[in-house]
Amino acid sequence: MSYDSVLKDAESRMEKALSHSRDMLKNIRTSRASSALVEHVRVDYYGTPTPLSQVAQISVPEPRTLTIKPFDASIIKEIEKAIMKSDIGISPESDGKIIRLTMPPLSGDQRRKYAAKAKDFGEEGRVSLRNIRRDANKEADALKKDGEITEDSHKDLQDEIQKLLKVYEVKVTEVLDKKTTEILED
Template identity: 40%
Template sequence: MIADLKKDTETRMQKTLEALKTDLMKVRTGRAHTGLLDHIQVDYYGSLVPVNQVANVSLSDARTIAVQPYEKTMVGKVEKAIRDSDLGLNPATNGDQIRVPMPMLTEERRKDLIKVVRTEAEGARVSTRNIRRDANNDLKNLLKDKEISEDEERRGQEEVQKLTDKYIAEVDKALAEKEKELLTV
């Protein structure tokens, strides 16, 4: 019972950490990477689909993403979707290929991005603590229903706390890496 609860708690905390890492990847550092365009949706014959399903997304150099739509008719739509996204990118079409240069970040913009990253990390910490609270409540309910002893409950809470500490340390590590990356000129 406690082992299942611990496993479920760890799975949920792992998902929180993965969600944070995904969100941190979307924060632009000035270097190009193909995952930057993953969340952009393009109108493809009446339905919205991710860019990487209608085009080949690759890196042409460290600061430029190359987008090659599979159909020539999609070039304008893909370019418009990238331009209208919340990333602040300015794509340029060259025949049937779209080049997306990454603009340099100003010092002020870097500081704004660090604030965003810290907010994301704090959200992940809160989520991890909420998962801990849920697990501890489940342990208390098991004790109340006399399915486990007080000692088992106490051990369970200690194990949940160790998991919480581990995942909050992982969140802090991911935050520190992203801050370092943002501050690198």
């Protein structure tokens, strides 16, 4: 490993941690309809648990309505069962060809609960970033111990890793703040 490879590895891992945080926050319900809310739902498709997005077209025709149109109409009952089993808290309405999910407005308690859940996911993201910093600093220490970098380079590398951490912590905070705003607005 070298100075640059330690930095590149840390940045790559931090980008993945940020992406994971975004994905986790997408799954939290707001008052608005979003296809991300049901994409993770797994449908029993001929005995295989398959993501809903692979067996149906998901669209948002209105701000509070999701429509799910299966590619194969014979699995509409399976899709309904999968949605009922999921933890999104919305009952599907089917006309035999299309499933509609109407998002009821969130109560104040629900908003606070979802905002707290989002905050927890944000904190998990920050902890993950700090763990990546710790690992990168260990690699930097190993480089110094092996004589591959000087004392000054070691200090510079640790400073660069810290700057990288701060940049990604700000990004996680921005994503979290945006999601919290969506949750708390009507």
